[in-house]
Every structure is written in C-alpha cells, then in structure tokens.
Amino acid sequence: MLSSIAGRSVVVTGGSKGIGKGIGRVFARNGAKVLVVSRTLSEAEAAAAELVADGGIASAFAADVTQPAEMQAMADAAKLRHGGVDVLCANAGAFPQGRIEDLSAQDWDQVLGVNLKGTFLALKACLPYLTQSDQGRVVITSSITGPVTGFPGWTHYGASKAGQLGFMRTACLELAKYKITVNAVLPGNILTEGLVAMGDDYLQSMAASIPLKALGTVEDIGYAALFLASKEAAYITGQTIIVDGGQTLPESLDALN
Numbered sequence: 375m376l377s378s379i380a381g382r383s384v385v386v387t388g389g390s391k392g393i394g395k396g397i398g399r400v401f402a403r404n405g406a407k408v409l410v411v412s413r414t415l416s417e418a419e420a421a422a423a424e425l426v427a428d429g430g431i432a433s434a435f436a437a438d439v440t441q442p443a444e445m446q447a448m449a450d451a452a453k454l455r456h457g458g459v460d461v462l463c464a465n466a467g468a469f470p471q472g473r474i475e476d477l478s479a480q481d482w483d484q485v486l487g488v489n490l491k492g493t494f495l496a497l498k499a500c501l502p503y504l505t506q507s508d509q510g511r512v513v514i515t516s517s518i519t520g521p522v523t524g525f526p527g528w529t530h531y532g533a534s535k536a537g538q539l540g541f542m543r544t545a546c547l548e549l550a551k552y553k554i555t556v557n558a559v560l561p562g563n564i565l566t567e568g569l570v571a572m573g574d575d576y577l578q579s580m581a582a583s584i585p586l587k588a589l590g591t592v593e594d595i596g597y598a599a600l601f602l603a604s605k606e607a608a609y610i611t612g613q614t615i616i617v618d619g620g621q622t623l624p625e626s627l628d629a630l631n
C-alpha cells in the first residue's frame with residue numbers, strides 16, 4: 375500500500391460522479407483531504423458526504439472548469455479548507471456524440487472547452503498552490519479514444535483527449551523546476567452510472583470486446599491516479615497509463631479467443 379498520500383490535499387474536478395467519484399473514494403480511503411468539484415453543488419455535496427460517511431475527509435465545491443474565475447475560487451477553497459493543493463486530478467469531461475456532418479462549431483467548442491481548456495484552467499488556477507507543495511502532482515483523465523483509438527461520433531472528443539496529452543508533455547517540462555509531475559490516465563470502458571443506464575445487453579457487448587471480459591471500475595482509474603500522485607511515483611512525469619483491460623491490444627476478433 376502506498377503510504378505517502380495521507381494528509382494531502384487533493385482536488386478532483388468532475389468528482390461528483392463516475393470516474394471522478396471513484397478517484398475521490400480511493401484518495402479519501404488512503405487518508406487524503408478531497409475537494410469534490412462539479413457544476414452541480416447538490417451532487418458534489420452528496421459525493422463528499424459519501425466520502426465522509428466512509429471515514430474520509432472531504433468537502434464539496436461548485437465550479438465550472440471552463441470559467442477561469444470559478445477555477446480560481448476552487449483552488450482558493452482548497453487552500454482555505456484543506457491547506458493547499460498537493461494533487462490536482464483534472465478529470466471533468468463531456469462526451470456528447472455527433473458525426474462530423476452533424477457537428478456544429480458550437481458543439482466542437484463546447485467539448486474542447488470542457489475537456490481541453492478546462493484542464494488548462496484547472497491547472498493554471500491550482501499552480502500557485504501546487505508550487506508550494508513538496509509533492510505537487512497533476513493527474514489528467516484522458517482516454518484511449520483519441521490518443522490510441524477512434525470511434526465514429528467522437529472526433530471532437532478524441533481531439534480533446536489527444537490534446538490533453540500534448541498539453542501534458544509541455545506542462546510537465548514547465549513545471550519540472552517545481553518538482554511537480556504531470557501525468558495522464560487513459561481509461562478504456564469504465565462502468566459509470568451513465569453506462570449502467572444503457573442496459574445489460576449494451577454492457578455485455580462492450581465487455582465481449584475486452585480481453586479481460588469486463589468493463590473497468592471507477593476505482594481501477596482511482597488506483598492508477600493514486601499511484602501517479604504518490605511519493606513513490608516522483609520520477610515519473612509526462613507519461614501515460616492505459617487502464618483498459620487490454621482493450622486496445624487485439625489485432626482482430628480472432629485475437630480475442
């Protein structure tokens with residue numbers, strides 16, 4: 375068990391549900407102080423209350439990652455309530471589907487705004503506090519979609535997720551002088567509340583395309599983030615960890631048998 379995260383202040387954008395909620399749960403169970411951030415305060419509060427009921431330290435904050443002033447207020451809240459920012463999990467994301475013929479310029483800007491610009495704005499706002507930490511860490515939730523694979527209907531999403539890695543590879547160089555590391559987790563298909571709502575047939579067909587024959591859990595992503603945030607990962611920066619049950623590996627359907 376990694377022991378170096380206890381007492382650390384962790385900000386999780388998009389922490390009210392799905393993968394972000396799982397990240398928050400893993401960090402809280404390992405003794406971190408978690409700021410759960412989403413636009414919907416009631417949902418962030420409910421997620422934070424779950425972490426507290428589980429024995430953790432957590433509080434909620436409502437902020438939109440596309441708004442610089444709200445990101446600033448988020449970082450300041452982490453300082454005020456939890457003593458600073460040691461770890462930023464830039465996880466908030468949007469993934470509406472739309473093929474190129476149907477996508478508008480506004481659709482494109484919305485997805486790039488949340489996923490890519492939001493990553494930049496969250497990091498920029500937290501940076502003054504991350505530099506004060508002796509173990510500053512940024513963990514970006516990217517995706518296999520874009521950096522590794524493609525999926526019709528998600529050109530804008532894939533571009534934003536690949537863009538996060540381009541951002542990461544220069545951000546890690548700029549922040550190296552502060553000993554801040556910047557890394558990314560690339561989830562495959564993860565079982566979130568949204569996917570559960572798609573029904574059993576859909577979930578089974580997705581699982582069939584994965585060598586480990588199951589969708590990932592939100593905690594699977596949380597544990598990868600926890601490792602990258604740990605003291606033990608201090609020498610890893612600008613790197614990616616794919617957490618996908620082997621989904622990106624088969625060359626053909628035969629390779630799944």
Ligand code: NAP
Nearest residue numbers: 388390391392393412413414438439466467517561563564
């Ligand atoms: P989700 O269940 O839909 O949760 C999204 C979270 O982000 C919510 O807390 C949502 O709360 C918040 N959010 C959305 N827009 C926001 C904004 N503008 N500002 C602040 N918070 C915002 O999503 P998920 O499936 O867990 O995905 C989380 C991340 O993992 C995303 O970056 C996604 O691209 C990535 N990912 C997911 C999968 C998967 O299989 N689920 C696979 C690969 C990558 P509010 O709506 O209240 O703001």
